[in-house]
Amino acid sequence: MCYVADKRRFDLFARFLVKRFDGPRVFDVAGGMGKLNEALTKHGRRVTTFDKRHKRLPVHYQERLFTLAEPCHADLVVGMHPDGATRIIVEYAARHAIPFAVVPCCSDNSMSYKPWVRHLGELARALGFPRVEEHDLPMEGRARVVVGFLE
Numbered sequence: 001m002c003y004v005a006d007k008r009r010f011d012l013f014a015r016f017l018v019k020r021f022d023g024p025r026v027f028d029v030a031g032g033m034g035k036l037n038e039a040l041t042k043h044g045r046r047v048t049t050f051d052k053r054h055k056r057l058p059v060h061y062q063e064r065l066f067t068l069a070e071p072c073h074a075d076l077v078v079g080m081h082p083d084g085a086t087r088i089i090v091e092y093a094a095r096h097a098i099p100f101a102v103v104p105c106c107s108d109n110s111m112s113y114k115p116w117v118r119h120l121g122e123l124a125r126a127l128g129f130p131r132v133e134e135h136d137l138p139m140e141g142r143a144r145v146v147v148g149f150l151e
């Protein structure tokens with residue numbers, strides 16, 4: 001993590017997601033301890049977290065790195081501060097024609113924050129997402145959400 005992140009980020013992102021997306025199955029990529037999973041599960045979503053933490057919450061968890069080769073059993077793919085997995089989330093969503101939402105943090109190519117956020121939106125449009133939006137979660141730090149909708 002490049003800075004101290006706001007502890008409210010998981011609940012805020014979970015509320016943001018359930019307002020906008022109906023699909024029950026969510027892939028939570030780079031989910032760390034599983035806190036976003038826990039928050040989304042409270043809202044009735046069926047969440048699978050992908051990351052490499054041994055110490056974590058008792059949530060449905062795949063202890064491995066997420067790649068483009070992962071079979072798709074999700075209606076939505078998301079990531080909170082997913083660092084090196086951010087671009088993979090956008091590419092994976094495009095490949096499987098599902099929506100995505102990411103809260104970017106550090107880039108994978110040494111871009112600074114604002115150009116990185118812009119770049120992700122451009123990538124999503126280039127990969128065929130007809131509607132890409134940016135929103136801000138009401139929290140400190142890196143709070144911008146990039147969302148790719150299919151219509």
Ligand SMILES: C[S@@+](CC[C@H](N)C(=O)[O-])C[C@H]1O[C@@H](n2cnc3c(N)ncnc32)[C@H](O)[C@@H]1O
Pocket residue numbers: 001002005029030031032033050051052064065066067079080081082083084085088105
């Ligand atoms: C800054 S931490 C954020 C963790 C958590 N989302 C949070 O907000 O506390 C970035 C996480 O990305 C994970 N990560 C990076 N690339 C990944 C990949 N390809 N698949 C799964 N996790 C990945 C790292 O293991 C790390 O836990």
